[in-house]
Amino acid sequence: MKNAKTAFSVLFLLVLGSFLFIWLRSEIAFREELKERPVPSTLHPIVEEKKNELIAKAADIGIDILITDDFRSIEEQNSLHRQGRSDPGRIVTHAKGGESYHNYGLAIDFALLLPNGDVVWDINRDGNGNGKADWQEVVDIAKDLDFSWGGDWRYFKDYPHLEMSFGLSIDDLQNGWRPEDVME
Incomplete structure:
Protein backbone atom coordinates (compact mmCIF):
# COMPACT_ATOMS: atom_id res chain seq x y z
CA MET A 1 0.00 0.00 0.00
CA PRO A 38 6.08 46.66 -33.69
CA VAL A 39 4.94 49.83 -31.99
CA PRO A 40 1.75 51.12 -33.69
CA SER A 41 2.07 54.04 -36.08
CA THR A 42 -1.45 55.47 -35.85
CA LEU A 43 -4.15 56.12 -33.32
CA HIS A 44 -5.87 52.91 -32.17
CA PRO A 45 -9.22 52.52 -34.01
CA ILE A 46 -11.29 52.58 -30.81
CA VAL A 47 -9.47 55.67 -29.56
CA GLU A 48 -10.01 57.28 -32.98
CA GLU A 49 -13.74 56.50 -32.81
CA LYS A 50 -14.04 57.85 -29.25
CA LYS A 51 -12.05 60.96 -30.19
CA ASN A 52 -14.57 61.72 -32.95
CA GLU A 53 -17.46 61.11 -30.54
CA LEU A 54 -15.85 63.50 -28.05
CA ILE A 55 -15.57 66.26 -30.66
CA ALA A 56 -19.21 65.75 -31.74
CA LYS A 57 -20.64 65.58 -28.20
CA ALA A 58 -18.74 68.68 -27.12
CA ALA A 59 -20.02 70.54 -30.21
CA ASP A 60 -23.57 69.45 -29.32
CA ILE A 61 -23.32 71.50 -26.10
CA GLY A 62 -21.68 74.48 -27.79
CA ILE A 63 -18.02 73.67 -27.13
CA ASP A 64 -15.63 73.39 -30.03
CA ILE A 65 -12.42 71.54 -29.31
CA LEU A 66 -9.28 70.91 -31.27
CA ILE A 67 -7.28 67.73 -30.91
CA THR A 68 -3.79 69.16 -30.60
CA ASP A 69 -1.99 65.81 -30.48
CA ASP A 70 -2.80 62.14 -30.84
CA PHE A 71 -0.39 59.43 -32.01
CA ARG A 72 3.18 60.49 -31.36
CA SER A 73 6.28 58.67 -32.62
CA ILE A 74 9.13 57.70 -30.32
CA GLU A 75 11.26 60.39 -31.99
CA GLU A 76 8.59 63.06 -31.46
CA GLN A 77 8.24 61.99 -27.83
CA ASN A 78 11.99 62.24 -27.27
CA SER A 79 11.98 65.71 -28.83
CA LEU A 80 9.19 66.83 -26.47
CA HIS A 81 11.05 65.31 -23.54
CA ARG A 82 14.18 67.35 -24.38
CA GLN A 83 12.09 70.53 -24.25
CA GLY A 84 12.88 72.44 -21.07
CA ARG A 85 15.91 70.24 -20.49
CA SER A 86 18.53 70.34 -23.25
CA ASP A 87 16.25 72.26 -25.66
CA PRO A 88 14.62 75.65 -25.06
CA GLY A 89 11.08 75.89 -23.72
CA ARG A 90 9.19 74.70 -20.68
CA ILE A 91 8.92 71.07 -19.62
CA VAL A 92 5.74 69.58 -21.06
CA THR A 93 6.31 65.88 -20.41
CA HIS A 94 8.22 63.59 -18.12
CA ALA A 95 7.83 60.65 -20.52
CA LYS A 96 10.66 59.69 -22.85
CA GLY A 97 10.05 57.87 -26.12
CA GLY A 98 8.16 54.63 -25.47
CA GLU A 99 6.95 55.81 -22.06
CA SER A 100 3.77 57.60 -23.19
CA TYR A 101 0.39 56.21 -24.22
CA HIS A 102 0.67 58.60 -27.19
CA ASN A 103 3.46 56.36 -28.53
CA TYR A 104 1.03 53.44 -28.72
CA GLY A 105 -1.88 55.35 -30.28
CA LEU A 106 -3.84 55.34 -27.03
CA ALA A 107 -3.85 59.05 -26.07
CA ILE A 108 -5.00 62.42 -27.33
CA ASP A 109 -4.56 66.00 -26.16
CA PHE A 110 -7.19 68.67 -26.65
CA ALA A 111 -7.70 72.42 -26.37
CA LEU A 112 -10.69 74.75 -26.70
CA LEU A 113 -11.29 76.26 -30.12
CA LEU A 114 -12.73 79.78 -30.06
CA PRO A 115 -15.16 81.07 -32.71
CA ASN A 116 -12.42 83.34 -34.13
CA GLY A 117 -10.14 80.32 -34.64
CA ASP A 118 -7.89 80.94 -31.65
CA VAL A 119 -6.91 77.93 -29.56
CA VAL A 120 -6.89 78.25 -25.75
CA TRP A 121 -6.03 76.03 -22.79
CA ASP A 122 -8.18 78.01 -20.34
CA ILE A 123 -9.60 75.44 -17.93
CA ASN A 124 -11.97 78.02 -16.37
CA ARG A 125 -13.52 79.42 -19.56
CA ASP A 126 -17.33 79.17 -19.87
CA GLY A 127 -17.80 79.95 -23.55
CA ASN A 128 -21.19 78.25 -23.83
CA GLY A 129 -22.47 80.31 -20.90
CA ASN A 130 -24.06 77.51 -18.87
CA GLY A 131 -22.21 78.27 -15.62
CA LYS A 132 -19.79 75.33 -15.98
CA ALA A 133 -16.20 75.44 -17.18
CA ASP A 134 -16.09 74.19 -20.78
CA TRP A 135 -12.89 72.29 -20.01
CA GLN A 136 -14.53 70.26 -17.27
CA GLU A 137 -17.56 69.61 -19.47
CA VAL A 138 -15.25 68.15 -22.14
CA VAL A 139 -13.45 66.07 -19.50
CA ASP A 140 -16.79 64.73 -18.22
CA ILE A 141 -17.79 63.71 -21.74
CA ALA A 142 -14.38 62.08 -22.24
CA LYS A 143 -14.71 60.11 -19.02
CA ASP A 144 -18.17 58.91 -20.12
CA LEU A 145 -16.43 57.65 -23.27
CA ASP A 146 -13.94 55.68 -21.09
CA PHE A 147 -11.00 58.05 -21.37
CA SER A 148 -8.81 58.68 -18.31
CA TRP A 149 -7.83 62.30 -17.72
CA GLY A 150 -4.32 63.58 -17.01
CA GLY A 151 -5.83 66.21 -14.70
CA ASP A 152 -6.61 63.41 -12.25
CA TRP A 153 -2.96 62.39 -11.98
CA ARG A 154 -1.46 62.76 -8.54
CA TYR A 155 1.81 64.48 -9.39
CA PHE A 156 2.23 65.91 -12.88
CA LYS A 157 -1.17 67.32 -13.85
CA ASP A 158 -1.59 67.10 -17.63
CA TYR A 159 -4.91 68.87 -18.21
CA PRO A 160 -5.13 68.46 -22.01
CA HIS A 161 -4.31 64.72 -21.86
CA LEU A 162 -6.87 61.94 -22.35
CA GLU A 163 -5.95 58.26 -22.68
CA MET A 164 -7.38 54.77 -22.95
CA SER A 165 -5.05 52.18 -21.45
CA PHE A 166 -7.31 49.14 -21.98
CA GLY A 167 -5.86 47.90 -18.68
CA LEU A 168 -2.31 47.84 -20.06
CA SER A 169 0.58 49.55 -18.32
CA ILE A 170 3.44 51.24 -20.16
CA ASP A 171 5.58 48.21 -19.20
CA ASP A 172 2.99 45.93 -20.86
CA LEU A 173 3.05 48.03 -24.02
CA GLN A 174 6.85 48.13 -24.07
CA ASN A 175 6.81 44.34 -23.80
CA GLY A 176 4.60 44.01 -26.89
CA TRP A 177 1.13 43.72 -25.40
CA ARG A 178 -1.55 45.51 -27.41
CA PRO A 179 -5.18 46.31 -26.61
CA GLU A 180 -6.34 43.59 -29.01
CA ASP A 181 -4.67 41.04 -26.71
CA VAL A 182 -6.84 42.04 -23.75
CA MET A 183 -10.03 42.58 -25.76
CA GLU A 184 -10.23 39.09 -27.26
Whole structure:
Protein backbone atom coordinates (compact mmCIF):
# COMPACT_ATOMS: atom_id res chain seq x y z
CA MET A 1 0.00 0.00 0.00
CA LYS A 2 2.82 2.38 0.92
CA ASN A 3 4.60 1.61 -2.38
CA ALA A 4 1.40 2.34 -4.32
CA LYS A 5 1.04 5.75 -2.63
CA THR A 6 4.68 6.53 -3.32
CA ALA A 7 4.36 5.43 -6.95
CA PHE A 8 1.20 7.52 -7.35
CA SER A 9 2.91 10.55 -5.79
CA VAL A 10 5.91 10.20 -8.09
CA LEU A 11 3.65 9.78 -11.13
CA PHE A 12 1.58 12.80 -10.10
CA LEU A 13 4.71 14.94 -9.68
CA LEU A 14 6.05 13.81 -13.06
CA VAL A 15 2.78 14.68 -14.81
CA LEU A 16 2.53 18.01 -13.00
CA GLY A 17 6.18 18.80 -13.75
CA SER A 18 5.69 17.94 -17.43
CA PHE A 19 2.60 20.13 -17.61
CA LEU A 20 4.40 23.06 -15.96
CA PHE A 21 7.41 22.63 -18.25
CA ILE A 22 5.22 22.68 -21.38
CA TRP A 23 3.20 25.64 -20.12
CA LEU A 24 6.28 27.63 -19.12
CA ARG A 25 7.94 26.95 -22.46
CA SER A 26 4.88 28.15 -24.39
CA GLU A 27 4.57 31.21 -22.11
CA ILE A 28 8.21 32.16 -22.76
CA ALA A 29 7.72 31.70 -26.51
CA PHE A 30 4.54 33.84 -26.38
CA ARG A 31 6.29 36.63 -24.49
CA GLU A 32 9.23 36.57 -26.93
CA GLU A 33 6.72 36.85 -29.78
CA LEU A 34 5.10 39.85 -28.05
CA LYS A 35 8.43 41.65 -27.69
CA GLU A 36 8.93 41.46 -31.46
CA ARG A 37 5.63 43.21 -32.22
CA PRO A 38 6.08 46.66 -33.69
CA VAL A 39 4.94 49.83 -31.99
CA PRO A 40 1.75 51.12 -33.69
CA SER A 41 2.07 54.04 -36.08
CA THR A 42 -1.45 55.47 -35.85
CA LEU A 43 -4.15 56.12 -33.32
CA HIS A 44 -5.87 52.91 -32.17
CA PRO A 45 -9.22 52.52 -34.01
CA ILE A 46 -11.29 52.58 -30.81
CA VAL A 47 -9.47 55.67 -29.56
CA GLU A 48 -10.01 57.28 -32.98
CA GLU A 49 -13.74 56.50 -32.81
CA LYS A 50 -14.04 57.85 -29.25
CA LYS A 51 -12.05 60.96 -30.19
CA ASN A 52 -14.57 61.72 -32.95
CA GLU A 53 -17.46 61.11 -30.54
CA LEU A 54 -15.85 63.50 -28.05
CA ILE A 55 -15.57 66.26 -30.66
CA ALA A 56 -19.21 65.75 -31.74
CA LYS A 57 -20.64 65.58 -28.20
CA ALA A 58 -18.74 68.68 -27.12
CA ALA A 59 -20.02 70.54 -30.21
CA ASP A 60 -23.57 69.45 -29.32
CA ILE A 61 -23.32 71.50 -26.10
CA GLY A 62 -21.68 74.48 -27.79
CA ILE A 63 -18.02 73.67 -27.13
CA ASP A 64 -15.63 73.39 -30.03
CA ILE A 65 -12.42 71.54 -29.31
CA LEU A 66 -9.28 70.91 -31.27
CA ILE A 67 -7.28 67.73 -30.91
CA THR A 68 -3.79 69.16 -30.60
CA ASP A 69 -1.99 65.81 -30.48
CA ASP A 70 -2.80 62.14 -30.84
CA PHE A 71 -0.39 59.43 -32.01
CA ARG A 72 3.18 60.49 -31.36
CA SER A 73 6.28 58.67 -32.62
CA ILE A 74 9.13 57.70 -30.32
CA GLU A 75 11.26 60.39 -31.99
CA GLU A 76 8.59 63.06 -31.46
CA GLN A 77 8.24 61.99 -27.83
CA ASN A 78 11.99 62.24 -27.27
CA SER A 79 11.98 65.71 -28.83
CA LEU A 80 9.19 66.83 -26.47
CA HIS A 81 11.05 65.31 -23.54
CA ARG A 82 14.18 67.35 -24.38
CA GLN A 83 12.09 70.53 -24.25
CA GLY A 84 12.88 72.44 -21.07
CA ARG A 85 15.91 70.24 -20.49
CA SER A 86 18.53 70.34 -23.25
CA ASP A 87 16.25 72.26 -25.66
CA PRO A 88 14.62 75.65 -25.06
CA GLY A 89 11.08 75.89 -23.72
CA ARG A 90 9.19 74.70 -20.68
CA ILE A 91 8.92 71.07 -19.62
CA VAL A 92 5.74 69.58 -21.06
CA THR A 93 6.31 65.88 -20.41
CA HIS A 94 8.22 63.59 -18.12
CA ALA A 95 7.83 60.65 -20.52
CA LYS A 96 10.66 59.69 -22.85
CA GLY A 97 10.05 57.87 -26.12
CA GLY A 98 8.16 54.63 -25.47
CA GLU A 99 6.95 55.81 -22.06
CA SER A 100 3.77 57.60 -23.19
CA TYR A 101 0.39 56.21 -24.22
CA HIS A 102 0.67 58.60 -27.19
CA ASN A 103 3.46 56.36 -28.53
CA TYR A 104 1.03 53.44 -28.72
CA GLY A 105 -1.88 55.35 -30.28
CA LEU A 106 -3.84 55.34 -27.03
CA ALA A 107 -3.85 59.05 -26.07
CA ILE A 108 -5.00 62.42 -27.33
CA ASP A 109 -4.56 66.00 -26.16
CA PHE A 110 -7.19 68.67 -26.65
CA ALA A 111 -7.70 72.42 -26.37
CA LEU A 112 -10.69 74.75 -26.70
CA LEU A 113 -11.29 76.26 -30.12
CA LEU A 114 -12.73 79.78 -30.06
CA PRO A 115 -15.16 81.07 -32.71
CA ASN A 116 -12.42 83.34 -34.13
CA GLY A 117 -10.14 80.32 -34.64
CA ASP A 118 -7.89 80.94 -31.65
CA VAL A 119 -6.91 77.93 -29.56
CA VAL A 120 -6.89 78.25 -25.75
CA TRP A 121 -6.03 76.03 -22.79
CA ASP A 122 -8.18 78.01 -20.34
CA ILE A 123 -9.60 75.44 -17.93
CA ASN A 124 -11.97 78.02 -16.37
CA ARG A 125 -13.52 79.42 -19.56
CA ASP A 126 -17.33 79.17 -19.87
CA GLY A 127 -17.80 79.95 -23.55
CA ASN A 128 -21.19 78.25 -23.83
CA GLY A 129 -22.47 80.31 -20.90
CA ASN A 130 -24.06 77.51 -18.87
CA GLY A 131 -22.21 78.27 -15.62
CA LYS A 132 -19.79 75.33 -15.98
CA ALA A 133 -16.20 75.44 -17.18
CA ASP A 134 -16.09 74.19 -20.78
CA TRP A 135 -12.89 72.29 -20.01
CA GLN A 136 -14.53 70.26 -17.27
CA GLU A 137 -17.56 69.61 -19.47
CA VAL A 138 -15.25 68.15 -22.14
CA VAL A 139 -13.45 66.07 -19.50
CA ASP A 140 -16.79 64.73 -18.22
CA ILE A 141 -17.79 63.71 -21.74
CA ALA A 142 -14.38 62.08 -22.24
CA LYS A 143 -14.71 60.11 -19.02
CA ASP A 144 -18.17 58.91 -20.12
CA LEU A 145 -16.43 57.65 -23.27
CA ASP A 146 -13.94 55.68 -21.09
CA PHE A 147 -11.00 58.05 -21.37
CA SER A 148 -8.81 58.68 -18.31
CA TRP A 149 -7.83 62.30 -17.72
CA GLY A 150 -4.32 63.58 -17.01
CA GLY A 151 -5.83 66.21 -14.70
CA ASP A 152 -6.61 63.41 -12.25
CA TRP A 153 -2.96 62.39 -11.98
CA ARG A 154 -1.46 62.76 -8.54
CA TYR A 155 1.81 64.48 -9.39
CA PHE A 156 2.23 65.91 -12.88
CA LYS A 157 -1.17 67.32 -13.85
CA ASP A 158 -1.59 67.10 -17.63
CA TYR A 159 -4.91 68.87 -18.21
CA PRO A 160 -5.13 68.46 -22.01
CA HIS A 161 -4.31 64.72 -21.86
CA LEU A 162 -6.87 61.94 -22.35
CA GLU A 163 -5.95 58.26 -22.68
CA MET A 164 -7.38 54.77 -22.95
CA SER A 165 -5.05 52.18 -21.45
CA PHE A 166 -7.31 49.14 -21.98
CA GLY A 167 -5.86 47.90 -18.68
CA LEU A 168 -2.31 47.84 -20.06
CA SER A 169 0.58 49.55 -18.32
CA ILE A 170 3.44 51.24 -20.16
CA ASP A 171 5.58 48.21 -19.20
CA ASP A 172 2.99 45.93 -20.86
CA LEU A 173 3.05 48.03 -24.02
CA GLN A 174 6.85 48.13 -24.07
CA ASN A 175 6.81 44.34 -23.80
CA GLY A 176 4.60 44.01 -26.89
CA TRP A 177 1.13 43.72 -25.40
CA ARG A 178 -1.55 45.51 -27.41
CA PRO A 179 -5.18 46.31 -26.61
CA GLU A 180 -6.34 43.59 -29.01
CA ASP A 181 -4.67 41.04 -26.71
CA VAL A 182 -6.84 42.04 -23.75
CA MET A 183 -10.03 42.58 -25.76
CA GLU A 184 -10.23 39.09 -27.26
